[in-house]
Amino acid sequence: INRLASQIRLGLLVVQPDTIDFFDRQLAAPANIWVKIDVGTRRTGILPTDEATLETVFAKIERAPRLRFRGFLAHAGHTYAARSKAEIQKIHEETTTILKDLKARYRARFPDLEISTGDTPSCSVAEGWEDVDEMRPGNFVFYDLMQVQIGACRPEDIAVALAAPVVAKHADRQEIVVYGGGIHLSKDRLTTAGGQACFGWPVRLNANGWERPDGESFVKSLSQEHGVVKCAPAFFERVRVGDVIGILPVHSCMMVDLFARYVDVHGGRIEKFVFGK
Amino acid sequence: INRLASQIRLGLLVVQPDTIDFFDRQLAAPANIWVKIDVGTRRTGILPTDEATLETVFAKIERAPRLRFRGFLAHAGHTYAARSKAEIQKIHEETTTILKDLKARYRARFPDLEISTGDTPSCSVAEGWEDVDEMRPGNFVFYDLMQVQIGACRPEDIAVALAAPVVAKHADRQEIVVYGGGIHLSKDRLTTAGGQACFGWPVRLNANGWERPDGESFVKSLSQEHGVVKCAPAFFERVRVGDVIGILPVHSCMMVDLFARYVDVHGGRIEKFVFGK
Known part of the structure; x- marks a missing residue:
């Protein structure tokens, strides 16, 4: 000091x-x-x-x-x-x-x-x-689903997403599993209108950022390294194992702390500032 | 690969x-x-x-x-x-x-x-x-409060604690605030028998590890950088601003991922193994 x-x-x-x-x-x-x-x-x-x-x-x-x-x-x-x-x-x-x-x-x-x-x-x-x-x-830099729920921003204001590879598809329960768990997203969660826990929204990544495939798909559970996404039918049909999807975080501050750097929509790397490093 | x-x-x-x-x-x-x-x-x-x-x-x-x-x-x-x-x-x-x-x-x-x-x-x-x-x-390396609640171990088996400095005491509500929040402990939580969220147990650190001051004090809430500990009277009286107390984690795997290294009870540094670093 x-x-x-x-x-x-x-x-x-x-x-x-x-x-x-x-x-x-x-x-x-x-x-x-x-x-x-x-x-x-x-x-x-x-x-x-x-x-x-x-x-x-x-x-x-x-x-x-x-x-x-x-x-x-x-x-x-x-x-x-x-x-x-x-x-x-x-x-x-x-x-x-x-x-x-x-x-x-x-x-x-x-x-x-x-x-x-x-x-x-x-x-x-x-x-x-x-x-x-x-x-x-502080949170306004990226916004997140918590700020949407509070009423502080609109979903389209969220400016950060986790890039998560899809590792499994389960047709019987219309769920996909992504490599991306509490280690990446933090365990912050919302409670949905239906009383379910929500740990994030899956989105499609594109050259300008992201687009939400529907209003129903959501991350229903997180273990340490993996997330289970409950999918609406159209999204489930289109997504494939190996795809990299985005997950909009419940709490962006907690998520960004878990990574050493960001990648922007053009592929550029943005290193985090650490004082005294 | x-x-x-x-x-x-x-x-x-x-x-x-x-x-x-x-x-x-x-x-x-x-x-x-x-x-x-x-x-x-x-x-x-x-x-x-x-x-x-x-x-x-x-x-x-x-x-x-x-x-x-x-x-x-x-x-x-x-x-x-x-x-x-x-x-x-x-x-x-x-x-x-x-x-x-x-x-x-x-x-x-x-x-x-x-x-x-x-x-x-x-x-x-x-x-x-x-x-x-x-x-x-994997979790048996350190154990944690979740494993105690499941019945997989006893509290005294927990082999890791967060060292958290006490930054404020609030006598009117018998609470202390520590520097140590979701960024350090993760947001994993238990629900206590009384229906309250519990994010960790405060302990006194000593030369052999830790000892629990009582069976009542617990971390009642976490914000990003800080935790609020609800204290039993004897613990509250004894703890001072500036003390470094221990917090036993709800989920040790999530907590240890948030740090670059551990310090053992003799002050020795244990670096984490990272493949390919």
Whole structure:
């Protein structure tokens, strides 16, 4: 972190006052401190009503010569449980109200403080970003079936697919098996309207990306290395063992982490960026 | 595959007759062919009753000069749905009966044919391996919570844990947050007796491995990079932000794939074997 802090304008996230003591002892270069606020996700963060803890944080930052209070940061991860634009909008309004109230309360003391938020569902469809200084969506780079289910994007916005070879066809159960399992797609899943688990959608890969063969075929189960695709009749008839089909992921962030590089639609290789490699 | 086939005694798995034509055209070195039998998992494999397809397979192998029929192979993956030794034993008996019947039926024609099976639950607790020529368990190397739930091992048999730093404590909800999420543990999960999702058990790491602080604390949710651990009171009181705790995985195979190397209890590094690297 000291190497990074000497090269870039580093922002560090704090959720506990003690962490500031640690940074004060260990950091050799200046850094900005963002205070993480729990806006309802209940994962990490200081509750916006917990003024005593916020005061402890400010006091500790003020005593640390290399640290500067930068502002309040949130991740409204509970939008992932939303299933419509209206639900996302409601969470977004609660989130921005909390952050704007904090900004208003402490602006006299810290004139430059900023507020930062930005889960992908809110950044995709919510209205009302006045006074928000920074957005931080990540999943929007590729989108995925989870974002479709939430209502954050349309299926045609999904910009990444797993290339999976078909290794078996089973006519009696209208299923194909692909080489492509939890090791490649991650075990993230959706529950379909019919109550079944869905681990992805099979698509046909083409020179421009992909096209969905129908609205019924889906990946019904994943083992470690393999996936079982329940197929609509027309798709089943056309697909052959040895074909490479695409699988649209339920959660693109988890899937792309499992590969060292991507291949674009023209066959070009895109290496992943790894800091310090 | 040609490079491998020229260096080792290579066994290839076949689930469709057409694949043998492909091997015959492409393989430059000799190889053994195992025929995958579906013993009830319904993922891949030829049904043991499908004599016509088996005959097609044998005929194609006989016409391929570099291919030799080696035997029948199965993976009784449906033992993963078992929840007791008796259930595992029942599936194991069905599996071995199917394979032994096939061996008896075709032994006159292929005197050297062997049968191979070996899901981890069966290999761990099932009795009756006479006439089975090869066992192939994989998960038993480390075991995990899934195998505990199936009844294949005891908790103290689990030989791998994720080292996860504690990044936040939340006294109001008796939860800690660790740096260690789906990216590290995979999203495999169990359902607890109380109907809750469980993504792992927190343990204390020590010089000999790990010890479980209590029977109640568990990982209740995973996001991409973080896990939320619901803690029993004594564990919550003792754990501090900055501590590195262990997380026993739900599925060790999926977890270990996510790391480049392991660290043993004495601090030694164990690199993963990657063929051709």
